[in-house]
Amino acid sequence: MSPLRIALWNARSLSTAKAQDALRHASLFDIIFITETWLLPPKRLHTPWTQYHQYGLPTSNQRLGHMGICALINPLLNIPIINLNLTSPHCLGLSLGSFQIICLYIPPLLPSETLISTLSSLPLTPNTILCGDFNSRHRQLTGDHRQNTLGIALLEWITTTPFQVLNNTLAHGIPTLYRYFPGRPTQTSIIDLFICNFEVESASLNIHKDLTLGSDHAVLILTFSPPPLPTPLPPTSTPYKWRLNRLADEKHRLQYTTSFTTNSTPLLNQLLPLITNPPPLAPDIHQLTLALNSCIYTALDSSVGRQGPHTPFSKPWWTPHLTSAVQLRDRLYKQWHQAIGINKIVKWAAYQLAQRKFRNAIHSHQRRSW
Template sequence: MPMNTHVLLVTETWLTSGSFPTNWSQFHLYGSKVPGAFNRGSGGITAFVSPSCPFSVSQLPSYNAHTLSLKVGTLTVHCVYLPPPLSSDKVLSLLRSLPVTSDTILCGDFNARFGSLLGDTNANPRGTSLLPWLEESSFSILNESLAFGTPTFTTFRRQQEVHSIIDLFLTNIGEAALLHPQLVVESDLSLGSDHRLMVLTFEYVPPPDDTLGSGSSGGLAPRRQWKLSKLRKKRPLGLLRESFRTSVAPLVGSLSGLVSAPPGVCPDIDAINDSLNQCLYESLDSSIGVKSGRPGHWKKYWTQEIEDAARERDTMYSRWRWASRFAKVETWNLYQAAHRRFRSLVQAAKRRSWNQFCSDLEKDFSKATAAIKRIKRNKECSATYSHPDGPTASVNTMASHLASVYDGSLLNNASRLAAPSNFSDLPYDVSTADLGLFDADTLVSLIKRLPNGKAPGPDHLKAEMLKALASDIAPVLSLLFTLCSQWSYTPALWRHAQVFPIYKKGDVSDPANFRPISLTSVMRKLFEFSLMPALDEHSPALDVAQGGFRPQRSPLD
């Protein structure tokens, strides 16, 4: 498979739940369990999306039990597995039920043979019945123009090799929009399947009206990540603290002057907060390094010996494919021997890896519980909201729904005063402000209370980063929080949230069946912790019936 593959579609996965162990994103159409067969399934389709894929990919609602539908950028992609027992009428009904846009691709195992149209040796009734549908739907078969006569399925019957063309790529995209298309059918790869790997590459030029369509995601900023595990080591931690002290020193001087002698005009608190964040980013980059979005390879048992055996197997398979006459017998035996050696090495390595895994679980109870949670999570199917018109339509529809529910109609309509812009407009005397509210020692203790392992907000900062710098960053935050209190203003980034819809139950195409969660800045949370004691003094006591959102309580109480 080419290293630059963005989306990989696999039919007949036999997967009935969970997911495959890989760092690629996965979308599943689960198969059905075979009666009487232990944990074995039939059918099923999976789409793997590379971490380096430059396009937004989302799963569309399942329109039938044989199709996995995706939105890849602006393209609509339907991958099908149509088993042979399905009648031609049923197949036509399934295909006609699929939503078709002006840029749709259908692919997969159709089990339909079109004879001379594709350069196949025979045709079958399913292929014949699909011809009128292809014409009325304006679909063309890319195998005809890009891989004419190239078999996609090879098997042996009565000791004879049999070929057919049943795995197809169909599209209604015009030639003007589909540039430089290539369809490669790999025949020299030993994949343990009768079906051959097919690779379709092309450049797509959307119509002018679609250039700002649902595939655009340029406005989304990727999350910044760092190798936080290095903070457990003394040297990287020391480098982080030293780098932060050096980079933040000029900012501390500016903050001290603004707090001790407030200017006549409100300072740019947003820019000050951005400068502090930048100091943190640069210190993290230079000390512990940026973490790649792609985790380590999942095959921990893979060794160079196994890699060499895999290459030897593929070499023998290629020789057998191109051998002639009696040489085929010898090369086939060589391939079988190479394949047996490869499988033996893999199975032995898997056993060693499994034994090591079990040993680690016995030694560390926390690893055992984490592994159980991970296994349970992988077996669960997490539903995501999607829209047939793509990610942008999904976001807009969900935003409209949330706005209709959380529109603030139940709040007091009294308008809030705007933040003061001049010193004379301050709501209280700055000179008498209680600066002890944001004492550095108090902030250190509050930083230690922040929970670990939480997703960051829009500023990419996590509690673990602040805890590593608690004694160094607390004085800086003390000045910043005091400045915010003086001017009755907090940075806009603290008031932004990344909202994610979490599926509850019911129809996944209904936005009302999702509840929102908000990811906010850890700086905002720390600021709220600092204000909480003073607010509690003036707040009425909570009703005894209040159980939700209280320590050691729940709504069930």
């Protein structure tokens, strides 16, 4: 898969004009995450890019809200995207094939306890990127020259997880916010962040100070190669089939219940701590599903048994001669289907002859087997 280019920008109020101005610079971007849109539902931007919104909260101003996050997806991006539909007003999450990305806006006066609870409630997977305006400053996190309570809280949370701040490793000490005051030095800080819990390959993080688009926040552009999609399991030659009608019998039903209870006890013991004390990183749901399926399959095998495949090839009287006959019949049928004009009549006659010979051969082999 070709590298992805993900842009991050705090708009400080997003309008269609601002969005169009951003998109004029974004022809090479795949995704743009925009924080502080201040948009209220059902406001939409006039753009051909696919858009997802976590709308802002109402204020006394009926036209503009507070907070708000937007994701704009390049129409040329060929990746299946699923909205995670997060309920927190501070988050907008998308699943993009082999990884997910969650954009956050953390207001500067948000209590640090709320920041921790918000992060702890996220549906994290082994391939997760967090980005957004965290309003969190800390020397150890990013190389910022100051720190605040949100920065201290964010550092404490990160130290308990596999996450790393890409600003620290790829753009150490480079500000993302510039505030200019007449006759005073420019104030800078590093609060727009990219954070991930996996090794990003061929990654670069560019912070464009000259591309603020009317905001005091610079545009951040993360370029990286996304993790590969998991290899799909090869299809089984025949589907699993059990004699499920036997479960109507109390004896077989009791055997199934006993076997499943015994086999699933280790899995249950593994799941209970996840509910009572959820870890910062969600376990692999695919592996848990495989474990549960294995418990069900084993219980069915020991109680009702599997049902064999019902195909002619499994019959005791089936021979290689019959295989050749059915292959010839199917081949002639395809030739008839593809033929045109008078040739279609010829192919149909050949197919009908092959069909009769195949049926006669079946009857002959069945009589011999009896």
